[in-house]
Amino acid sequence: MAVSRAPRAWRSIVLCSALLGGCAALPPGVVPSPPQFQHGQLLQRPAHLPDAAYVAGVPFFPDDGHFCGPASLASVLQYSGVDTDPQALTAQVFTPALGGSLQFDLLGATRRAGRIAVVLPPQLGVLFAQVAAGHPAVVLQKTGLGPRDWHYAVLTGYDLRADSVTLHSSTARDLQLSIGQFDRSWAAGGRWAFVVLQPGQFPAQVDAQAYLQAVAALEGVAPQAAQAAYTAALQRWPGAWVAMMGLGNLAYARKDYARAAVHFAEAARANPQDGDPMNNLAQALLAAGDWKAAQGAIDVALRIGQPHPQVYRRTAAAIAQARDAALATPQH
Amino acid sequence: MSASRFFRQFAVAAMGASLIVAAPAARAELIGTQDLTTQSAPGNAATLAKDRQTLDAFMARADVRAKLEQMGLSQEVTQQRLAALSNAEVAELAGKINSLPAAGSIGFQEMVIILLVAILVVLAL
Numbered sequence: 001m002a003v004s005r006a007p008r009a010w011r012s013i014v015l016c017s018a019l020l021g022g023c024a025a026l027p028p029g030v031v032p033s034p035p036q037f038q039h040g041q042l043l044q045r046p047a048h049l050p051d052a053a054y055v056a057g058v059p060f061f062p063d064d065g066h067f068c069g070p071a072s073l074a075s076v077l078q079y080s081g082v083d084t085d086p087q088a089l090t091a092q093v094f095t096p097a098l099g100g101s102l103q104f105d106l107l108g109a110t111r112r113a114g115r116i117a118v119v120l121p122p123q124l125g126v127l128f129a130q131v132a133a134g135h136p137a138v139v140l141q142k143t144g145l146g147p148r149d150w151h152y153a154v155l156t157g158y159d160l161r162a163d164s165v166t167l168h169s170s171t172a173r174d175l176q177l178s179i180g181q182f183d184r185s186w187a188a189g190g191r192w193a194f195v196v197l198q199p200g201q202f203p204a205q206v207d208a209q210a211y212l213q214a215v216a217a218l219e220g221v222a223p224q225a226a227q228a229a230y231t232a233a234l235q236r237w238p239g240a241w242v243a244m245m246g247l248g249n250l251a252y253a254r255k256d257y258a259r260a261a262v263h264f265a266e267a268a269r270a271n272p273q274d275g276d277p278m279n280n281l282a283q284a285l286l287a288a289g290d291w292k293a294a295q296g297a298i299d300v301a302l303r304i305g306q307p308h309p310q311v312y313r314r315t316a317a318a319i320a321q322a323r324d325a326a327l328a329t330p331q332h
Numbered sequence: 333m334s335a336s337r338f339f340r341q342f343a344v345a346a347m348g349a350s351l352i353v354a355a356p357a358a359r360a361e362l363i364g365t366q367d368l369t370t371q372s373a374p375g376n377a378a379t380l381a382k383d384r385q386t387l388d389a390f391m392a393r394a395d396v397r398a399k400l401e402q403m404g405l406s407q408e409v410t411q412q413r414l415a416a417l418s419n420a421e422v423a424e425l426a427g428k429i430n431s432l433p434a435a436g437s438i439g440f441q442e443m444v445i446i447l448l449v450a451i452l453v454v455l456a457l
Contacts, residue, residue, distance in 0.1 A: 108416030216365035217418030246365040276363045283362045308363060315361045 033187045036124040037179040042160060046125045046205050053132040054157035054166065055079075061086050062171045069093050069101025072138045072152040073109060075168055076196040079136060082113045100150070103192060106138065111218050114225040115196045118203045118214045122191030124183055128158045129204035135195040139167075142188030150189065199228035202236065212242045223250050241270035241277065248280055257288035268300075275304035279312050282319065291322040366419040383423045 036043045059078040063071040063086070070086040070093055077084050092112065093105040110117035120126050120137065130137045136156050143151040157166035158179070165182045169175040177185075186193070195203055203211060212233060218226040227250050230243040237243070248263030261284040268277035278301035285294035298319055301312045 104417065104421055107418075107421070111416050213366065213418070213420070217416075217421075219365060221416050242365060242368055245363075245368055249362065249365050252360075252362060274368075276368055280362050283360050287360065308367075311361050311363060318361065 033191075035180060035183055035187070037183050040160070040163065042125055042128070042179075044123055044125045046129050049125060049129055050132050051161050052157070052159035053128070055131055055134055055136045058136045058154060058156050058168060060168045060173045062173070064171050066099045067094065067101075068152045068170060069106060072154050072168070073106050075154045076136050076138055077110065077113050077115065080115055080196045080198055082115060084113060101152070103140065106152070107194065110194075110196050111221045114218075114222040115198060116201075116211075116214050116218060116225070116229055117194050118197060118206060118211060119192070119194045120203070120206070124179070124186075124191075126205045127155065127191075127193050130195050131155060131158055133204040135197065135201070135203065137193045137195050139186055140189040140192040141182075141185040143185060155193070199225050200232040208233070208237045208240055209242065212240060212246065216242075216246055219246065219250060219253070223253065226250060239270055241267040241274075244270060245277060245280065248284065252280070252284055252287070255287075257284045260284040261288065273304065275301040275306055275312055276308060278304065279308065279315050282315050286315075286319055286322060291319050291326060294319045295323065364419075383419075
């Protein structure tokens with residue numbers, strides 16, 4: 001059992017050994033998951049997806065070695081307005097002992113650059129929709145039969161009628177593959193792809209929750225970008241209570257407890273069935289020194305009672321402690 | 333001896349830093365944005381703590397520490413890489429560590445450890 005699960009570990013360990021010309025030499029035969037493009041038809045084609053789209057002006061960094069990770073990331077980051085290049089990114093994403101770059105590294109480096117990394121649902125239609133919306137996507141491909149023949153490239157265009165995709169790939173500025181050929185190479189790695197977005201940009205065909213979770217990962221490394229992204233998200237989805245919570249948590253992290261309380265109270269109004277906003281409101285009020293108001297807030301959270309009742313009880317205990325300490329202090 | 337002490341401290345410091353950055357107010361019982369119950373990503377603080385523990389235990393292993401040493405990982409790099417991980421990515425990584433075969437050919441296990449250490453390096457960004 002354990003042994004049979006081992007391949008999962010392998011699959012996730014993604015190396016980029018950019019082979020010379022390897023991108024065109026796709027593994028014949030074996031198709032690990034059903035093709036998403038057959039007989040000229042795209043499965044689960046999103047509504048309003050144009051027949052063809054191309055993102056012009058995406059910077060291209062040719063690489064004929066093991067640095068397709070930094071090269072691909074530099075391409076999309078620079079297109080997104082980040083001042084960087086493959087050399088600067090190599091230290092962040094390349095693992096010399098492996099001779100390649102790992103998927104998580106690319107996502108982490110994107111966040112460190114203040115950009116939102118949105119990993120896409122594994123669907124060709126959703127991938128193409130990004131290009132149609134003007135967002136080039138980094139894709140992971142299997143380019144050969146060897147266990148290490150993984151490759152990152154940047155998808156810049158597709159054409160359903162001409163049956164082709166266009167990629168920045170290793171040394172080819174505009175590599176063309178048939179859609180089926182590309183899908184096979186992409187399916188081998190679980191159809192993994194991501195787009196790099198500025199705060200205020202939104203991925204196509206990705207729901208608010210998935211997007212806001214991608215923003216949440218930015219809070220620790222790029223709080224200002226996260227702040228801007230939450231603010232823009234609230235203009236797009238005014239009822240997005242997760243974004244309100246994010247703004248509150250960011251304010252709390254910078255010790256602006258009054259501001260945090262305002263955001264948490266808004267989130268509580270937007271989603272009164274969830275106890276988490278009231279818990280955080282209680283914490284912000286407690287941190288601001290108002291244990292009486294905090295008591296009132298946590299009482300509401302306890303009454304709602306979900307989804308994190310143990311946390312609410314611990315918050316209540318902390319408030320009780322603060323109250324006892326305050327009352328025990330003689331007023332002399 | 334001192335190397336092992338260093339690495340224990342290093343692992344603890346790295347994990348501590350990651351917890352602080354990824355869950356800024358865990359000690360204050362503030363519910364982080366990534367832990368909010370959503371349709372797409374249900375998460376909870378207990379699971380996250382367990383996942384972080386799995387990582388912590390993994391990094392504290394002598395063979396893993398030795399690999400980290402061989403790879404010349406600086407504390408800064410490891411802290412930065414850990415801090416850039418989302419909770420979901422931590423969970424995925426912890427899942428991989430838990431799915432390692434308990435027994436097996438040493439060569440294979442060794443290889444997996446090397447690769448996992450590399451992931452940590454990367455992840456730990």
